[in-house]
Each structure stands twice: as structure tokens, then as C-alpha cells.
Amino acid sequence: MAPPNQLGKRVKLTQVRRPFIIGSTAVPFSDANPKPPGVAENHTHSWKVFVKGVEDTDITYWLRRVQFKLHESVPNHVRMVDGEPGKPFLVTDTGWGEFDVNVKLYYVNESGEKPQTTYHYLRLHPYGRTEEEKQAMITEHGEVRSWAYEEQLFNEPFDAFYRILTAGAVPKGWKPAGGKGKGKGRAAAQPPPLPDPESGEVWDRTAMIPASNRPGQPFSRETEAAEIKKLKEAQAVAEEWTQKTLAELKAKEEELARLKSENGSATTATGKAAS
Ligand code: SLL
Numbered sequence: 001m002a003p004p005n006q007l008g009k010r011v012k013l014t015q016v017r018r019p020f021i022i023g024s025t026a027v028p029f030s031d032a033n034p035k036p037p038g039v040a041e042n043h044t045h046s047w048k049v050f051v052k053g054v055e056d057t058d059i060t061y062w063l064r065r066v067q068f069k070l071h072e073s074v075p076n077h078v079r080m081v082d083g084e085p086g087k088p089f090l091v092t093d094t095g096w097g098e099f100d101v102n103v104k105l106y107y108v109n110e111s112g113e114k115p116q117t118t119y120h121y122l123r124l125h126p127y128g129r130t131e132e133e134k135q136a137m138i139t140e141h142g143e144v145r146s147w148a149y150e151e152q153l154f155n156e157p158f159d160a161f162y163r164i165l166t167a168g169a170v171p172k173g174w175k176p177a178g179g180k181g182k183g184k185g186r187a188a189a190q191p192p193p194l195p196d197p198e199s200g201e202v203w204d205r206t207a208m209i210p211a212s213n214r215p216g217q218p219f220s221r222e223t224e225a226a227e228i229k230k231l232k233e234a235q236a237v238a239e240e241w242t243q244k245t246l247a248e249l250k251a252k253e254e255e256l257a258r259l260k261s262e263n264g265s266a267t268t269a270t271g272k273a274a275s
Contacts, residue, residue, distance in 0.1 A: 007112045008159025016154045016165045017207050020059055021219065022103060023147030024049040026124045032141045035094070043094045045124045049101050052088035054149070054209050054219050055202040057172055060085050061164055062108055062152070067115075069102035070122075071095075086173055086204075098124050111154070111161045121146065149219040151207075169194055169203040 026047035029035040033046060051066050053059040060083035068091045070077040081089045101120045107113040123146040126137040137144060157165060168191060176189030195201040200211025200221075210220040 010156040011162045018152045019054045020150050021147055022051050022120045022150055024122045026144045028142045039094050042096050044096050046094045048092040050088040050090045058086040058204045064108045065106040067104040071099035098122055112158045169206040172204050
């Protein structure tokens with residue numbers, strides 16, 4: 001971490017959000033995915049676990065390195081991966097079992113942020129709440145994907161880091177043409193103007209997400225809309241249950257009140273009779 005006095009002040013009342021993906025992909029060994037020589041007899045799958053940008057955009061301008069802590073049965077189970085611009089932070093290996101991967105994110109020095117830990121469960125087998133969901137996961141070579149959309153929030157970032165985060169969007173993989181942006185090459189170094197927000201294009205150094213899904217790019221506004229629809233439907237079901245339960249409760253309370261009053265008048269009647 002850079003010493004705090006070099007980071008400037010914190011930018012108050014400001015939050016910068018950056019989407020990213022944590023995921024794993026596993027494939028069972030088969031003719032289509034042969035076991036490499038030297039891999040242990042009991043290993044059944046090859047797998048990879050990664051942290052990367054949505055649409056494979058660069059995230060190394062805010063994320064410097066990732067430590068993947070694997071299950072202790074995996075040789076050399078703590079893997080440190082340094083960022084390479086535009087490439088995922090990636091670990092590949094083989095094994096026989098599923099486990100929780102401890103994923104520690106190290107931010108760029110200018111951020112002044114401490115590392116943060118998150119988790120990802122490495123899946124080898126199709127999963128889901130229903131048999132149908134599990135079946136839907138099975139692909140041609142038995143590949144199992146467990147990918148999650150995440151958002152990194154930077155609250156009141158330091159001035160120097162805020163400037164890095166907001167230095168300006170550039171098309172994916174864009175490099176200034178000619179030199180390092182000094183002297184003559186300078187005009188050519190300006191990135192083109194931003195695309196129309198509705199175009200669905202995704203640029204580096206932004207929080208953009210694509211308009212629709214494509215193979216290998218499952219997170220988009222389309223996915224978001226489908227998720228919102230599912231949540232609304234679930235909310236409607238939950239509300240219906242609540243109404244039904246409340247109606248039942250009311251009926252029971254009325255019944256209780258009726259029985260109590262019947263009981264009360266019976267006691268009074270008995271009391272009167274006895275006196
Ligand atoms: C289980 N909770 O007990 C899991 C642990 C561990 C899987 C699974 C090691 C591979 C290797 C491996 O696949 N470990 O020997 O390199 O089911």
C-alpha cells in the first residue's frame with residue numbers, strides 16, 4: 001500500500017462500482033478431455049477458477065493480484081496470481097472433489113485499500129434445486145460452470161485512486177496510437193467518444209454491462225431483467241402466502257374469541273345456577 005499521505009484525500013459522498021466475475025469451470029476426463037500424463041489415478045476432472053472482468057474487460061487498473069487458497073489436499077494449495085492487463089486471474093488444475101476456494105483480492109497500491117477475502121465453491125458436478133435445473137447444466141462434454149456476477153464497491157476512494165478509476169473509458173484493449181501520449185502523438189492518444197449507452201457495447205475502465213447474453217458472456221442487462229422478473233414473481237407468491245396466512249390467523253383468532261365468550265357465558269350460567 002502506498003503511504004496514505006501520497007493518496008490524497010478521500011472523495012466524499014462518492015462510490016465507484018466495478019462489475020466483475022468470480023467463477024469456475026470443470027470438465028470430466030473423457031475422450032474429449034483426456035487426462036494429461038502424470039495426473040493422479042483418482043483425479044476425475046480438470047478445472048479452472050478465475051476472477052475476471054465482465055466481457056473479459058481489463059480489471060487490473062483496480063485489482064493488482066488475487067490469492068486463491070485451494071483445499072489443503074491440493075499440492076501447493078495457496079496460489080498467488082498477479083494481474084496481466086486484459087487477462088483473467090486464473091488457476092487451472094485437476095482433482096476429484098469440490099471445495100470452497102478462498103479468494104483474496106489485492107487492490108492496486110494507489111487505492112490504499114486493504115485486501116478483501118471472498119469465497120467461491122468449486123463445482124465439479126451439475127447442481128441446482130431441481131433435477132430439471134441439473135439436467136439443464138449438462139453440456140456436450142459435461143462441462144460444469146459456476147459463475148457469479150459480483151460488484152466491487154469503492155466507497156469514498158482516495159483522490160489518486162478516484163482519478164485512476166475515472167480516467168476515462170476506452171474501447172476494449174485500446175492502446176494510444178504512437179508513443180506514450182506526449183508531444184506529437186498526443187492528439188492521436190485521445191480515445192474515441194463513448195458509444196451510445198443503448199448500443200450494449202462494453203468498454204474498458206467502466207461499469208458497463210452488455211445488453212444481451214452471448215456464449216461465454218452470461219451476464220448482461222438481459223440476465224438482470226430476467227432476474228428482476230423472477231424476483232417479482234417470487235415476491236407475488238410470498239405476498240399471496242402472507243395474505244392467506246393472515247386470513248387464516250384472523251379466522252382462528254375470531255374462533256378463539258367466540259369459544260372464549262361461549263365458555264365465559266357457560267361459566268357465568270353455571271355460577272348462577274350454583275348460587
Ligand atoms: C470432500 N470437501 O471431502 C471435499 C474435499 C478435496 C478435493 C475435496 C485434491 C486433488 C489432488 C482434490 O481434488 N481435493 O490430490 O491434487 O469431498
